[in-house]
Amino acid sequence: MMTIPVEFQPIDAANSTHIQEVVNLWNMACGEELAISPRFVTYNLRPSPGGDQAACLAWHEGRPVGFVSTSYLNDPTVAAPHSGWIDAIAVAPDAQRNGIGTALLQWAEAWHHQKGTQIMTVGASLRPFVPGVPEELNSVGFFERHGYGGKPELAIREWDVAANLATYTPPRTVREIDGLVRPAQPRDYEAILAFLQREFPDRWRYEFEQSVAEGTRIADFMVLWTERGVDGCCMLTFEDSHHPIERFYPYRLPRPWGQLGSIGVSEDRRGQGFGAALLDAGLRRLHNNGVNGCVIDWTNLLDFYGKFGFTPYRSYLILSKPLEPKP
Ligand SMILES: CC(C)(COP(=O)(O)OP(=O)(O)OC[C@H]1O[C@@H](n2cnc3c(N)ncnc32)[C@H](O)[C@@H]1OP(=O)(O)O)[C@@H](O)C(=O)NCCC(=O)NCCS
Structure with missing residues (x-):
């Protein structure tokens, strides 16, 4: 060369x-x-x-x-x-x-x-x-030559999934829950932060604090309330959100565009329909705001989102390598 x-x-x-x-x-x-x-x-x-x-x-x-x-x-x-x-x-x-x-x-x-x-x-x-190297670019070989992704655990595949919400109807997975999902309000900030500190204390908690401090509308979050407080949260992006919608590369989808994620519920409340109820409320809110093309980014939960009509849209390889100290 x-x-x-x-x-x-x-x-x-x-x-x-x-x-x-x-x-x-x-x-x-x-x-x-x-x-x-x-x-x-x-x-x-x-x-x-x-x-x-x-x-x-x-x-x-x-x-x-x-x-x-x-x-x-x-x-x-x-x-x-x-x-x-x-x-x-x-x-x-x-x-x-x-x-x-x-x-x-x-x-x-x-x-x-x-x-x-x-x-x-x-x-x-x-x-x-990007969440990793977009596989459609065919450039993974370049990074492999430089020592990235040398072991299976250093090459993780993740997907964006997408759906057209124009005709969104809740799937049967969505059941009645003993709780309420609604858009977050400014006075919810501390309760959401406490939830994230307890359940998702690392990157998601950090990104929530950072994005709100930089101007993200608190109403871009959906919160799940139960009798004990916030038990779940998900973030939405609209075309007019502070966080640029282009980050999700929705161009192949019909406008207006939207995005959903991260989404999470408390560990001890999983498997009881809370996640589905939170996701459904987020998708209905996007739909009711006119969103058509919607991306759920950076995930490997293809079956969970598949039930809501989402199919693989783009794949990435997250390639890593340990950096040896220079003598
Ligand atoms: C990936 C990219 C930055 C590589 O830049 P480049 O200047 O062409 O790379 P180099 O010339 O330094 O190539 C170094 C080695 O990697 C190899 N290589 C380069 N591109 C490659 C590719 N797409 N697939 C496989 N091997 C590749 C070269 O053949 C060379 O191999 P050698 O050392 O054995 O001769 C460039 O292809 C690019 O801009 N791609 C699109 C953007 C992209 O994919 N970015 C990653 C997302 S963050």
Whole structure:
């Protein structure tokens, strides 16, 4: 393979030209069905609370030919200690297979060596562009060559599932429950947080706090109340939500678009129809708001969502590798 020389330029997320270069490179490399916008890139190119992020463009002969964004968090309440992610990487199609992707990956890994990162993952980052490598891109081989996904437990397949909610009717799985599901209200914040701290204390709790602090409407959450308080919660995304709907790449689905997830109920309340009731209430709310194409992202519960009419829409491989300390 020929290797062409590149120069690295740190990406400044406040620079709209840099943002546009990232958009162009990603859209050229990944195509229309995975297209991103400047708003989405601006949303994603900033560190998450307690974490750090770095991104760069690779230049060759006066034009940007690739970029990488990478992030780091050492917060064992959220993820494995010293976790690192490749948030996104792309090389312009006419510049691929010239060693540029390798150079960008090495740039990112060098940054992580300085941080002391112990485990690297492609996709699935705290501000995800994608939950893993979209299998339709046929680029898994590139990451495998660089040591990612070397063992079965380091290559996890996840799906987005989707349905057209235009004709949504609750399946028979949905039963009467001893509880109530309704949109969350601002005064529910503490009760939802207490539920998440008890039942989903790591990443989901972290993302709830982060997203609300950054401007997500509390009403974008659905809450399940029982006699003891909040026993379940799920998040919705609408086209006008703070959290960009493009994150779910709904373009093959009929508009208006919506999304549902994460969704969870208390461990000791599972298997009693609460999850189905919560999911049904979320889907009815999306339907009643006119949503047609709906994505439930980043899941392996194909049978559970299948009962509600959802079929596989896109698959990803979440590839990881331990990062060896540099001598
Ligand atoms: C993945 C990508 C960044 C690789 O960039 P690149 O500059 O073409 O990669 P390199 O030239 O450095 O390739 C390094 C090695 O990987 C191999 N490789 C590159 N792309 C490959 C692919 N799609 N499948 C299998 N192997 C691949 C090369 O042949 C080379 O192998 P060698 O070292 O044995 O010669 C680029 O193909 C791309 O932008 N793809 C679309 C975006 C994408 O899939 N991003 C991942 C989601 S975050």
